[in-house]
Amino acid sequence: MVKAYLRYEQAASWGVVASGLSDTAGAIAYVPPAPRNVAEGVGVDIARPAAAAKERLAVVALERVGLWDVKKGTREEQLIPPRATDERGATLAQPRVTALARSPGGDVLACGGADGSVRLWRIGDDACDVTLRGHKRDVTALRFSNDGSLLVSGGRDADVVVWDVAAESGVTRLRGHRDQITDCAFVDLRGHRSAELFGRMLVTTSKDGYVKVWDLGTRACTQTLTGFDGETWSLDVNPSQTRCVVGTADDKLHAFDCDERRDGFDRESPLMAMGTMTRRAKGRAMTVRFHSSGEYLGVQGAGRGLEIYRVRGDKEAAKKQKRRLKRKREKMEQKAREAEELGDLDAAREEHEDDGARAAQDELELASTVTTKSKMRGFAFSSEVSKRTDVMCKVAVLLDDNAVHEWEIVDEGEPERVHAIDSSGHPSDIRAVALSPDDETVLSCSSNGCKLWNISDGECLRTIKGGYGLCVAFAPGGRHAIVGTKQGTIELVDVNSGAQLPVPQAHEGAVWGFAMLPDDSGFISASADKTVRFWEWSLEKGEDGMRTLSFNHTRTLQMAEDVLSCQVTPDGKLLSVSLLDNTLKVFFVDSLKFNLSLYGHRLPALCHDISSDSQLLASAGADKNIRIWGLDFGDCHRSIFAHQDSVMALKFVPKTHYLFSVGKDKLIKYWDADKFDPLLTLEAHHAPVWCIAVSTRGNFIVTGSGDRSLRMWERTDEPFFVDEEQERLLEAKLDEGIDDERVRPNTELPVEGEEGMAGRKTLETLTAADAIAEALELAEHETKRFAEHAADNVKAGGKLAPLQPNPLLLGQQPSQYALNAIAKIRASELERAILCLPFEFAHAILDHLFTWLTAGQKVELTCKLATLVMRTHADRLSRVPEARKTLVAIRPLLRSRAKEARDIMGFNLAGIKVLENFVRDNAEVRGGDDDGVPDFATERVPL
The missing domain is CATH 2.130.10.10 (YVTN repeat-like/Quinoprotein amine dehydrogenase)
Known part of the structure; x- marks a missing residue:
């Protein structure tokens, strides 16, 4: 079975x-x-202005x-x-x-x-x-x-x-860059005397070192800017749509004029270079962003600095330009006089050519620099206006150490950090986790100490400063915990107060693991100083006279190599240690005499664990294999290739021979140590998984990772079989190969140019295509069935009984059923789904279009289907006589229905604008009090 x-x-x-x-x-x-919820009725809640929050x-x-x-x-x-x-119900x-x-x-x-x-x-x-x-x-x-x-x-x-x-x-899809796209921004082109939009450009940067300008009307690249020193990393356009600033791999900002009102503006080359400005910080500019007011420009580098530039106004920039040109002219005249005095007449006659155009340094000046303790990974300007008059703007900075800081940029002063969000997570990798005896809390260790978390809601209960923790365990009772650090100390922590208690010196090297004694009398520590030490719990009297928990050293087991991990069998008889020489050794706990030596690993075994019945030992390490050993004779039951990278931790589920393993390949795997089968592969972490803790009942586990996250995995009531799970994994690997191709003969337009289809082929689009094909086939079958019955009824003189409708059509006509099936497809997947259909189904859709347009059903969807079918199969349809007749009949219907839909939409938009103006005028008329809060706090405008 x-x-x-x-x-x-x-x-x-x-x-x-x-x-x-x-x-x-x-x-x-x-x-x-x-947004606030309207308490009663349907309407627009105008009880509180947005600025108040x-x-x-x-x-x-x-x-x-x-x-x-x-x-x-x-x-x-x-x-x-x-x-x-997936199709089998497994979570992805x-x-x-x-x-x-x-x-x-x-x-x-x-x-x-x-x-x-x-x-x-x-x-x-x-x-x-x-x-x-x-x-x-x-x-x-x-x-x-x-x-x-x-x-x-x-x-x-x-x-x-x-x-x-x-x-x-x-x-549309735009192709032209040859490497990763790093940033993009829209540029709206508006008339000289009108605010109406008459064109829209798109500017993109890439690691290929180019800046490209795309005309979204023609969907083609109209301008390519080159000459940058390395990659182009970021860009932004100011709110007035007149300036574009590009950050590159060097220490320069490149400014461009994109104002369509300038003399000589050309839509084929909308960006005109305005020169460069040298940044104070060296290295690439990761993010370039304008403030919503357009008065400030932020440039974040690859390091720990954020530069805030002030954008000068037109008058101030003109004065700066005039002074710059004057100084330049005076310098050239001075050089000419010196050349004339030296007799160099040719140099004296040289005239400096300067068109007098405005440069980047005329409009930008460095206002302030924000420097943080760790590297930045992004920033954002706040649009709120500070109550302080000396604050220019407010900016939030995302840091690499799992924190967010908010700064106020002060005029003529140093930036001030006003808020910080850093206590809700570790600043670096989580290297060890341990569950309390009651499974209610979990303690995690990182480079600067520990954090205590509540399992039920994930809230951080306490932060305990300390050393670089490599292993952790709770003391009996769960009120204290011990932490082994990279510096060789063992920290004793009072979990309730978060204080560290005084303890004796432990090791001279990093403490890699703990093993708690089954009788709760003490614990064992394994260290890189080649020793395994035994410790006994004790109560020591402090300076205040209170007795506190501590531990004393009792015995030492000297080893020839660094000790990477240690475990004690649940019956308390054997001690197993893993050494740097790729072996595991087993000793008797009472006498410390050697018992077994386990050979087989080709690289050091970084972790191992013993089952609850003291029968099996599982070890794993840098060779990516898990080995199952019998503790009776030290025989290797099986060697399993477990992970694609080093296995960092493994734990048996209590009272079973099931075990979990985690590794640097970001995966968590569930194994049966009796049958040596991989049961489950759990994917969620985005960095190497360093540690794992299993609850006392085995109903959940907690894992810690290099992505700074702690994740809890619960055992559900859903059963599964090993064969089905392996089959699912194989299907998932096959699904990864589904992707859109650059050219698909007979089903897709060639994409040799810069424009292509926006969506891509996925498993969802293939499923949608199958659903459309099934609906069309069913509709065609029903149509033929009704036609044959009608012909037979005519031959029989109208004596045949009415034909019973197909229950699969849910009481709908065949054409209506097909349209409703297509309407259920998501708009983002419809284009690719139609593309995946063979030609005969596209022809069937074309035949239905006449019926749908005549009845005026789902006009917008129908017009979109007509466009998709013609874009994909125009050549083949033009060569089929029946299809050409259908196209001739559809053409006037398509135009008239589209015009009707456009008129209805225009009417609705006009009505919405009227309603919007009514709401705004109503607010202006009723006004507000001196406190800034409107006096119509309970009024709602009915929709």
Whole structure:
């Protein structure tokens, strides 16, 4: 009989405040306060102006986005991606968020993932609204258009994809760069005397060292800027859409004039160089951003510095330009006089050619520099106006040590740090975790001490400063804990107070592991000083006369090599140690006499554990293998290739022969040590997993990783079988190969040029294509069945009974059923789904279009389907006589229906503008009191 096991799934994750990447910009953004709920009725709540509430800070935290109240230092909300499952119901790992962008209105957040997807979140909602898939690799740049209608994403695959936010679908794919896209920005072109938009440009930077300008009307690259010293890393356009600043791999800022009102403006070359400005900090400019007012420019480098530049006004810049040109002219005249005195007539006659154009240094001046203790991974300007008159602006900085700081830039003074969010997570890798005896709390160690966490809600209960912790264990009773450090000390911590108690000197080398004695009389420590030491608990009287817990050294076992880990069998008879010479040795605890030597590992065994019945020992290490040993004779039961990188920790589940292992390959694996089968592979961490702790009942585990996160995995009631799980893993590997190709014969337009289709082929699009094909086949079958019945009924003189409808159509007509099936497909996947359909199904859609357009059903979707079918199969349809007749019949219907839909939309937009003006005028008429709060606090405008 096949054995069934219970599945483990991730139940909680905590410990990450902020996570940024070194080669992507945009991991932090200010967002407006959460919208207030209307208590009763349907209407617009105008009880409180938006300015009265404080902005929140959206910060990327691995696969999530946290919304923080910076002043209070509390996380108010988390944007958690929906639980993704495969066809068998197993939970899939969520991709890491690599880029973040906020819409101009602040109500929508766009998050780019490591899997190439873009998720759109509406602030205040718990669910993800839209998922767009267009990139093969990480999304490295995101930016909204100035009106929020378009979103552009750049990826590590060197493609730029433009998305329609309202339609939730792709507009176009732009190809031209040869390396990762680093940043992008929109440039709106408006008339000289009108504010109406007549053109939109897109500017992109890349690691290939080019800056490209794209015309979104023609969807082609109109200008390519070269001559930069290395990669181009970031850019931004000021709010007035007149200046573009580009940061590169060197210490220079490149400024460009993009004002369409300048003389000689050409849409083919909209960016005109204004020169460069040398930054104070050396190295690349990772992020360049303008303040929302356009008065300040922030430039973040690759190190620990953020430079704030003040943007001079037109009059001040003109004066600066005039003085610069005057000094330059005087210098040239002085050189000419010196040359004339020396008799160099040719040099004296030389005239300096200067067009007198405004340069970058005329408009920018360094105002302040923010320096932090650790490297920066992003920054964002706040749009709030400070009450202090000497504060120019406020900026939030994301740091590499899992923290966020908020600074106020003071006029003619040093920047002031006003708030910090750093107590809710470790600043570096989590190297050890331990669960309390009651499984209610977990203690984790990092480079600067420990943190105590509540298992139920993930809140940090206490922070304990100390050394670099490598191992940790709770003392009996759970009120104290011991921490082995890299410096060789053993710290004794009072968990309730967070204080360190005095203890004797322990080791001269790093303490790598602890083993608690089964009788709770003491513990054993393993160290890099080649000793294994025994310690006994004791009560010592302190200076205040109170007796406190301590420990005393009793025995020492000297070894020939560094000791990497140690364990004691649950029956208390044997002690096992792992040595640097790739061996494991077993001793008797009472006499410390040698018992067994376990050979087999080709590299040092970094960790090992013993089962609850003292029968099995499992060891693993740098050779990536897990070896199962019998403690009776020291025989190796099996050697298993477990991970793709070093195995850092493993633990048996109490009272079973199941064990968990974690490694540098970011995976957690679940094993059956009797059958030597891999049971589960748990994926969630985004960095090497260093440690693991198993609860006393085995109902959950806690893992710590280099991504600074702690994750809890709970055992569920869902059974699974080993064969099915292995089959699922194979299918997942095959699904990874599904991707869009550059050219797909007979089904896709050639993409030799710069423009391509926005979406990409995924498993979801293939499933959608299958659903459309099934609906079309069913509709065609029903149509033929009704036609045959009608013909037979005519032959029989109308005596046949009515034909019973097919229940699969749910009481709908075949054509209506097909249209409703297509309407269920997500807008972001529809284009690729239609592309995946064979030609005969595209022809079937064309036949249905006449019926849909005649009835006026879902006009917008119908017009989109007609466009997609013609773009994909225009050549073949033009050669089929039946299709040409259908196209001739559809053409007038398509135009008339599209015009009707446009008129209805225009009418609705006009009505919305009237309502908006009514709300604004009503607020202005009623006014406000001296305290700034309107006196219509209870009024609502009905919709």
